[in-house]
Amino acid sequence: MLFVVLLIALALAALFLLAGGGIQGFVVDLGQSTGLMEGTPEQTTRGIEAFKSGDLVTAEQELSQAAMSYPRSALALLYLAKMRTDAGDVSRAIEYLQTAVSREPNSVVAHRQLGLNYLERARASGRVSTGRLRAHDDLLLADRNFAIAATLDPGDRAALGYRGCTLAELGAKEEADQLLSAAGEGPWQECPPAGQQVP
Secondary structure, eight states, rough: OHHHHHHHHHHHHHHHHHHOOOOOHHHHHHHHHHTTSSSSSHHHHHHHHHHTOOEEEEHHHHHHHHHHHTTTOOHHHHHHHHHHTTOOHHHHHHHHHHHHHOOTTTTTHHHHHHHHHHHHHHHHHHHHHHGGGHHHHHHHHHHHHHHHHHOOOOOOOOHHHHHEEEEEEHTTTTHHHHHHHOOSSSSGGGGGOTTOOOO
């Protein structure tokens, strides 16, 4: 079995070298993709830089490939989710974030972002009468992810604030008020009063 693994690694190294990569780059990529080495993969870094510079086509290509190549890392997925959210595709963003949470279950950012996207989808689907049940389910999922984020990092004001906002929409006024007070000032204060459906 070990022989087969070594043979595959050598074949991959040969392909990598033929494609113009160096042996050091191959070793780093192999180590990061298997979780033996830490750090941000170069491909993910290129995707993030493309995203920040506004080159969304390159960003999506690099980040999508990085998400497949580095199955233990959630970073590329977080950026792909941000791109989908910015494009108004909240459902696809949620799919990316669910995968990110499964890869890094202790990621405060992944849980908080997943909660925000569930909250956004609940607000959008709650605007039509046929979406109220789905909105309620999404609010429960948002609350769950905000609660996990706040448990992982009790100082995460955004997780506390948006959880308070979510609970207000679910009608849990007392707990919502406590969380909103603990979170202090922030964009979560724009949420509707407890029990009021978002228009």
